[in-house]
């Protein structure tokens with residue numbers, strides 16, 4: 298059988314969840330498991346996240362998958378619902394919505410009694426300068442007062458555009474607007490911290506924190522490694538050596554013959570490619586790990602295979618190669634690929650076999 302495997306380390310996930318608890322001891326934890334738990338597989342991850350207070354997902358379909366798997370924790374739809382007809386399933390399945398524009402308020406209003414009877418909270422989104430979703434400061438205070446007057450329990454919610462940046466001026470603006478609205482609507486529950494903000498601003502933890510990437514053991518910061526943050530990689534993406542070749546100086550490897558050996562060398566072919574979710578374009582030199590040591594990827598990544606340099610290494614047919622995991626960090630692969638760990642994790646394909654360890 299072709300070996301391309303995604304191992305999910307439940308203990309690492311629990312460790313990272315505990316890190317959130319240490320950093321935000323008084324807040325409830327809404328574990329973000331959108332996009333199939335950042336590509337890790339909802340089923341395995343939810344079992345390991347049993348200590349979380351709630352889950353956050355991007356759409357009703359993702360929420361229903363969680364309910365079908367039998368998990369009963371509160372779930373928040375972070376973009377709310379996309380059409381009026383979704384409200385029935387939302388209420389039936391005890392799912393909470395974000396509201397970020399007037400139409401969603403109308404839909405909520407039409408189901409007011411059933412929603413309130415189920416004790417579901419409404420997450421009211423402030424647009425404090427990211428300019429994706431939400432009501433502006435000038436609108437949101439009235440929106441919240443009206444919802445409260447109707448009997449809804451509200452959570453003021455906001456998302457930072459630059460929580461990963463040290464000194465971005467927008468951070469202050471967003472914080473100030475959030476605090477201003479929070480004060481004007483008091484008493485109200487509040488939530489504005491993703492992973493980066495959980496690490497940086499303990500004073501903003503408030504009632505609910507919303508960790509995503511840190512749970513999976515990748516860094517939300519370009520300039521801070523997971524070791525500095527004390528979190529552990531959850532996913533190990535690996536494949537096996539399926540062929541070994543010796544090539545002479547001047548010989549090339551792979552499509553386009555982009556790699557030409559400048560000396561005689563031993564290469565190995567590994568059963569992984571962009572069909573598995575391994576990225577193809579590498580503006581910088583990329584590496585994999587064999588027996589915990591880095592070795593370079595050479596030539597182009599193909600759909601099902603890559604070539605690596607195994608000169609002087611202990612490499613045989615069947616030797617396991619780590620594409621990313623504990624020895625070759627996904628953040629470093631992402632950097633070589635000109636992207637972020639989030640993207641590589643989320644775009645895993647369905648082809649690799651998934652195993653829980």
Ligand SMILES: *Cc1c(COP(=O)(O)O)cnc(C)c1O
Nearest residue numbers: 329375456491492507508509510
């Ligand atoms: C995805 C998401 C998060 C989690 O962000 P991370 O950077 O992965 O921690 C938090 N809040 C909202 C609204 C999100 O969409």
